Amino acid sequence: MKETPLSNCERRFLLRAIEERKRLDGRQSYDYRNVRISFGADYGCCIVELGRTKVLGQVSCELVSPKLNRATEGILFFNLELSPMASPAFEPGRQSELLVKLNRLLERCLRNSKCIDTESLCVVAGVKVWQIRVDLHLLNHDGNIIDAASIAAIVALCHFRRPDVSVQGDEVTLYTPEERDPVPLSIHHMPICVSFAFFQQGTYLLVDPSEREERVMDGLLVIAMNKHREICTIQSSGGIMLLKDQVLRCSKITGVKVAEITELIQKALENDRKVRKEGGKFGFAESIPNQKISAFKMERAPVDTNDVEEQAEEIITKADPPSEVFAKPILQTPGTAQIGEGIENSWGDLEESEREEQEEDNSDDATTSGVQKMETEEISGVSKTKKEADTIILSDSEEEVVVVLEPEETRKKTRTHTSAKQENSSSKKTFNKKRKKKRTTH
Amino acid sequence: AAQELVGRVVLPGDVLLLPSHPEADGERLPLGPGFAPPGRLVCGPGLRRCGAGLLVTKCGLLRHRQAGGAGGGSGGAYWVDSQQKRYVPVKGDHVIGIVTIKAGDIFKVDVGGSEQASLSYLAFEGATKRNRPNVQVGDLIYGQFIVANKDMEPEMVCIDSSGRANGMGVIGHDGLLFKVSLGLIRKLLAPSCEIIQELGQLYPFEIVFGMNGRIWVKAKTIQQTLIVANILEACEHMTAEQRTQAFAKLSES
Numbered sequence: 001m002k003e004t005p006l007s008n009c010e011r012r013f014l015l016r017a018i019e020e021r022k023r024l025d026g027r028q029s030y031d032y033r034n035v036r037i038s039f040g041a042d043y044g045c046c047i048v049e050l051g052r053t054k055v056l057g058q059v060s061c062e063l064v065s066p067k068l069n070r071a072t073e074g075i076l077f078f079n080l081e082l083s084p085m086a087s088p089a090f091e092p093g094r095q096s097e098l099l100v101k102l103n104r105l106l107e108r109c110l111r112n113s114k115c116i117d118t119e120s121l122c123v124v125a126g127v128k129v130w131q132i133r134v135d136l137h138l139l140n141h142d143g144n145i146i147d148a149a150s151i152a153a154i155v156a157l158c159h160f161r162r163p164d165v166s167v168q169g170d171e172v173t174l175y176t177p178e179e180r181d182p183v184p185l186s187i188h189h190m191p192i193c194v195s196f197a198f199f200q201q202g203t204y205l206l207v208d209p210s211e212r213e214e215r216v217m218d219g220l221l222v223i224a225m226n227k228h229r230e231i232c233t234i235q236s237s238g239g240i241m242l243l244k245d246q247v248l249r250c251s252k253i254t255g256v257k258v259a260e261i262t263e264l265i266q267k268a269l270e271n272d273r274k275v276r277k278e279g280g281k282f283g284f285a286e287s288i289p290n291q292k293i294s295a296f297k298m299e300r301a302p303v304d305t306n307d308v309e310e311q312a313e314e315i316i317t318k319a320d321p322p323s324e325v326f327a328k329p330i331l332q333t334p335g336t337a338q339i340g341e342g343i344e345n346s347w348g349d350l351e352e353s354e355r356e357e358q359e360e361d362n363s364d365d366a367t368t369s370g371v372q373k374m375e376t377e378e379i380s381g382v383s384k385t386k387k388e389a390d391t392i393i394l395s396d397s398e399e400e401v402v403v404v405l406e407p408e409e410t411r412k413k414t415r416t417h418t419s420a421k422q423e424n425s426s427s428k429k430t431f432n433k434k435r436k437k438k439r440t441t442h
Numbered sequence: 443a444a445q446e447l448v449g450r451v452v453l454p455g456d457v458l459l460l461p462s463h464p465e466a467d468g469e470r471l472p473l474g475p476g477f478a479p480p481g482r483l484v485c486g487p488g489l490r491r492c493g494a495g496l497l498v499t500k501c502g503l504l505r506h507r508q509a510g511g512a513g514g515g516s517g518g519a520y521w522v523d524s525q526q527k528r529y530v531p532v533k534g535d536h537v538i539g540i541v542t543i544k545a546g547d548i549f550k551v552d553v554g555g556s557e558q559a560s561l562s563y564l565a566f567e568g569a570t571k572r573n574r575p576n577v578q579v580g581d582l583i584y585g586q587f588i589v590a591n592k593d594m595e596p597e598m599v600c601i602d603s604s605g606r607a608n609g610m611g612v613i614g615h616d617g618l619l620f621k622v623s624l625g626l627i628r629k630l631l632a633p634s635c636e637i638i639q640e641l642g643q644l645y646p647f648e649i650v651f652g653m654n655g656r657i658w659v660k661a662k663t664i665q666q667t668l669i670v671a672n673i674l675e676a677c678e679h680m681t682a683e684q685r686t687q688a689f690a691k692l693s694e695s
């Protein structure tokens with residue numbers, strides 16, 4: 001698909017805003033957008049967000065034979081990919097000019113600066129070395145891909161752990177993470193790219209250009225530097241003449257920015273290490289911010305709670321002794337278990353499951369279904385009393401009704417003769433039932 | 443049943459049952475919106491016919507509008523109000539487009555859809571074969587779709603049925619264009635929307651909303667234009683109270 005063209009009025013507005021030293025997102029000329037680093041559940045996986053630009057980094061390793069002329073050095077491989085997911089203008093499977101340029105710049109920034117100790121990746125000289133592969137995927141494009149990609153690459157490399165190996169004679173043993181803790185790579189320094197956009201033949205300068213600013217800029221200068229203020233790479237594109245003091249000023253700004261970003265990276269890595277050690281929650285799913293489009297709320301439906309206890313007691317006394325059929329929960333996989341047989345999955349078709357349930361209700365013979373029904377009514381009576389006091393999470397969708405039923409004292413009082421397992425078994429039914437209740441109140 | 447789920451979240455794959463009534467068999471899906479005879483049913487975006495019911499194909503809130511006049515019962519229009527950014531041209535929508543090509547007597551206009559729309563040079567107010575409108579590549583056009591079908595090139599015009607511009611045409615040379623989600627545009631264009639009224643009390647500005655998610659703003663200074671643009675972008679994820687607070691803070695400064 002074609003890229004959305006830039007209209008004349010946007011171009012004019014941007015240039016005028018830059019002349020007035022204002023930017024679309026309210027930043028100052030030398031400000032970076034917010035950098036956010038989140039880690040995946042695995043080692044060596046991270047997402048770096050630079051404003052709305054998002055890059056996923058993933059490091060993997062493999063034992064290969066080394067290159068002939070460098071028998072004692074491990075191999076580093078970088079690959080940046082621009083998928084159509086990031087922007088409809090990117091075409092899949094084609095090496096665009098931009099992609100080649102970015103990949104080359106990344107390689108120069110990270111491999112040629114010797115930030116990773118490649119000799120430590122050697123297992124048996126001339127026979128086996130580690131090949132470290134860094135895959136970077138652009139998930140969303142809002143300008144300044146190179147900065148985000150370079151941060152993602154170095155963060156992923158710092159976060160990565162390779163399996164431990166031992167060499168005895170000619171034999172190479174590879175240990176699984178369970179046998180021996182995986183070892184981190186040895187990283188000498190962290191080079192980070194900082195981009196500068198120039199406008200009006202170098203009169204105006206912006207740090208970290210956004211996508212629209214990139215489209216109207218005259219030239220771009222990328223400086224890669226580590227926190228010791230050593231320049232790793234410098235590249236100017238766009239064909240503008242830069243003065244010596246301009247380049248010097250840029251390198252000074254880079255020094256400041258790199259120090260800030262490095263600190264941020266180290267903090268993020270430290271946080272992640274701590275969380276993993278303490279067994280807290282980590283991974284991407286935990287770090288997605290909640291953005292609500294509209295607040296979905298459900299009014300609390302008043303429920304008649306008079307003589308519920310009596311009713312419950314009555315039902316219990318009338319009911320047959322609970323059957324032993326589904327006493328034992330079957331653990332299918334960690335996290336999901338099945339209790340009993342023949343209980344409908346209520347996530348499917350709502351109407352159907354309800355209709356079936358009604359049919360079930362109608363059949364009056366004292367088979368298991370009859371008992372189930374009794375159970376259901378019993379618990380729904382109990383949860384009715386609880387509704388007033390207890391936490392019940394009600395969401396808007398009927399399919400998503402989640403009822404948190406903790407073993408409570410009120411419950412134990414009314415149902416002392418049933419085992420806890422059966423209580424669980426019927427809780428699923430309960431919420432089907434409750435859903436129906438809610439419907440009738442509407 | 444569909445009636446009960448109105449205003450609730452529906453998910454793709456849900457089947458909505460319609461209240462059955464005798465003429466249901468001979469019922470046919472009317473083509474355009476607003477062409478619903480009383481008692482007939484229109485499925486809007488995100489819904490598809492499936493046997494006797496409606497199949498949901500997008501996730502969002504189910505909406506329903508009663509058919510005009512003595513419709514009642516099962517009639518009216520159902521649609522799913524979902525959050526998306528990709529625009530699909532709809533006949534009658536007012537959109538903001540960017541002119542990409544001037545080819546002979548038509549202009550190609552990018553409206554954010556899968557295909558570029560075509561716009562005849564005669565479809566401007568007062569345009570004749572001699573008197574061509576002054577449109578350059580890269581200009582912004584505010585127009586209306588008169589043809590928008592699936593798998594076909596949509597066609598735009600900048601005049602209404604009586605040949606008047608009625609606010610449409612080329613948008614001025616300055617001001618800022620930015621994109622928001624389609625849901626926000628619908629929210630802002632709703633007659634009961636407070637955001638625009640509250641914004642209008644701050645300072646005067648010009649604004650154009652395109653149903654394709656594009657907004658053009660122009661205020662007296664660049665600073666003011668930027669403020670309006672940023673407020674509108676931020677409004678999507680704000681509650682009413684947060685918004686009033688933000689506006690109060692703005693009017694102070």
